[in-house]
Structure formats: C-alpha cells, structure tokens
Ligand SMILES: [Fe+2]
C-alpha cells in the first residue's frame with residue numbers, strides 16, 4: 419500500500435469510528451468531538467495535495483479514486499454502512515469545512531426507518547446514489563457550470579467528428595496528440611448527455627458504419643460516460659473516464675494500415691502486431707503532456723480480461739483499474755454492434771446475453787450489471 423492510500427484508509431477509519439461512536443453516545447460526546455476533529459484534520463491533509471477524492475460502492479466493493487480496494491474488516495464495515503444508507507458514492511472536495519465533516523458523521527451515524535439516505539450533500543461533500551441517471555433532467559443532475567457553447571444533438575456528431583478527425587490526423591502526421599481538444603469534446607458530450615442522455619446513448623447502440631476511428635472512439639466514450647454517470651461519478655473523474663475512452667485505441671495509429679483495414683481475418687503474425695496497440699498507445703500517451711493518468715492506464719489495460727487473461731501479459735496480482743474495466747465493457751459492446759464485412763452487427767439482445775455469460779471471466783461482474791441495466795432500458799423502449 420502506498421502512503422497516499424494509507425492516509426485515505428486512516429481517514430476512513432477515523433470517520434467510521436466517529437460515526438459508530440456518535441450512533442452510541444450522540445454527537446456531543448467528547449470522544450465524538452475529538453474524532454470529528456481528527457477526521458477533519460486527516461481529510462484536510464489529503465486534500466492539500468489534490469482537488470478531491472472519490473469513494474464509490476459498487477455492490478460490495480469499495481473503489482477509491484477508480485481503484486477497487488481489498489476489503490479489510492473496517493473497509494467492509496464502512497461499505498456496509500454506505501450500502502444501508504443507499505449511498506453509492508462520496509466525493510470529497512478541497513475546501514471542505516469542519517461543519518461539513520460533522521454533518522457527514524452525523525448522517526452516517528443515523529439511519530432512517532426505511533434505510534434510505536438521510537445524509538444531505540454539501541458544497542464540498544457530494545453524496546451520490548447508485549442508480550441510473552442517464553435520463554435525469556439537467557436540474558436534477560446539476561448544471562455543469564461550463565460556459566462553453568452547448569451543442570445540440572443533431573449538430574454534434576458532425577462538428578465533433580470534424581474536430582476529432584483533425585486531432586487524429588495530427589497524431590498520424592506529427593505523432594503529437596492535442597489532449598486539450600479531446601478534453602473539450604468530452605466536456606461537450608457530458609453537457610449534451612445531461613440534456614439528452616437517452617438519444618445520445620441510442621446513437622451509440624446503433625451503428626452501421628464501419629469507420630473505427632471517430633465512431634468507435636465516441637461510442638466507447640458515450641458508453642463509458644453512461645456507465646460512470648449511472649454510478650454517480652462526476653467532475654474531473656468523469657471527464658477523465660471520457661477522455662480515456664476517446665484515446666483508448668490511439669495505439670492503432672501505430673499499426674500498419676494494411677493490417678488495420680484488412681477485411682478478412684488476421685493471420686497469427688498480423689494478430690501479434692495488432693496486439694501491440696495497447697502498449698504502443700499507452701507509451702504514446704505517457705509521453706504526451708497533459709494526458710490524464712487514467713487514459714494511459716485504460717489504453718494499456720483495455721484488452722485485459724477480468725481474470726487477467728487477454729493482452730498485454732500482466733502478473734497474477736495485477737490490479738486492473740476500474741476505468742479500464744468500464745472501457746473493456748464499452749469496447750466489447752461497440753465491437754459487437756459494428757457491422758463488419760464478414761458479419762452483420764450482433765442484435766442488442768444477443769449482445770446483452772453474451773455479456774451476461776462473460777461476467778466474472780472476461781468482464782467485471784458489477785460493472786457489467788450496471789451496463790446491462792442501462793442497455794436494457796434501451797431495448798425496452800428503443801425510441
Ligand atoms: Fe483496442
């Protein structure tokens with residue numbers, strides 16, 4: 419365990435102990451007051467060096483800043499408490515005050531009759547519920563605060579497509595990625611998503627063109643955003659997950675076109691070359707300034723399976739990032755939904771069935787269930 423996660427563990431341990439004591443003795447008890455002070459000091463130290471931290475509960479797993487944690491006794495207890503309060507995510511932002519932490523402790527110590535969430539969000543502590551939010555209205559999800567021009571759905575594919583093509587062309591010619599451009603595209607996707615989540619998703623679920631660059635990257639991006647938003651992920655982490663999707667296959671630009679464009683099945687040798695795209699992509703992203711770390715990791719890991727088979731080869735104790743799991747799911751879905759010269763797109767229902775079968779071996783089970791919940795809505799009402 420590195421020192422950063424040790425500090426976060428310490429904070430959770432103090433928070434948990436404060437909430438447990440508060441449930442027994444009340445908020446005014448000296449022990450609770452002391453632990454609340456400690457929790458505040460501990461989180462303030464963490465937030466001195468970073469803009470925020472995100473804790474997510476996905477079924478019984480606790481995910482801290484995108485990394486699933488091995489559950490120890492107290493993390494397990496913490497996850498149970500969040501589950502029983504129907505809290506799916508906690509985002510703690512720099513600048514949080516002592517009263518906000520005290521309110522959080524108070525909320526965690528209480529439980530309403532029906533087990534529902536009784537802890538309100540505050541300016542620097544955002545609590546999310548794990549639920550589908552793709553259809554929420556913008557008022558419910560909160561304004562984005564972005565003053566960029568908002569694109570409407572019909573004009574977006576054209577305009578964004580042109581920008582993305584340009585970025586890709588530059589990478590091809592000059593081997594230089596303009597990450598700011600990609601980041602802007604993702605922000606406008608998120609804006610559109612907040613207003614028209616469902617049509618945007620429907621666009622990703624139906625594709626009949628065989629261009630792998632823009633269409634594939636944007637589809638994986640939209641699907642990743644849908645997954646992340648359904649889990650209550652917001653802010654920079656949401657952007658980074660979108661950016662990671664946009665550039666996950668960037669390594670393909672370093673694979674000879676005759677292999678990429680080959681209409682028939684690849685030979686073993688060609689396949690070996692093709693399998694280098696995650697490493698080549700990750701290396702390129704690593705050398706590009708301003709690329710979020712998550713994008714490098716997801717490029718490297720997106721062909722790894724849940725059971726760590728796949729490629730590139732990794733050690734048996736490898737911890738795959740949550741964003742990579744999401745990207746693998748979106749990538750797999752989009753690949754099947756694409757028309758190939760040698761096969762028609764696999765129908766939506768059949769794709770969902772295949773993904774169910776692959777849960778636990780190829781795909782992350784809880785994230786696949788989350789994904790299928792989103793997709794099932796589309797199947798039920800494909801308008
Ligand atoms: Fe790939």
Ligand SMILES: [Fe+2]
Nearest residue numbers: 634666667749
């Ligand atoms: Fe891909």
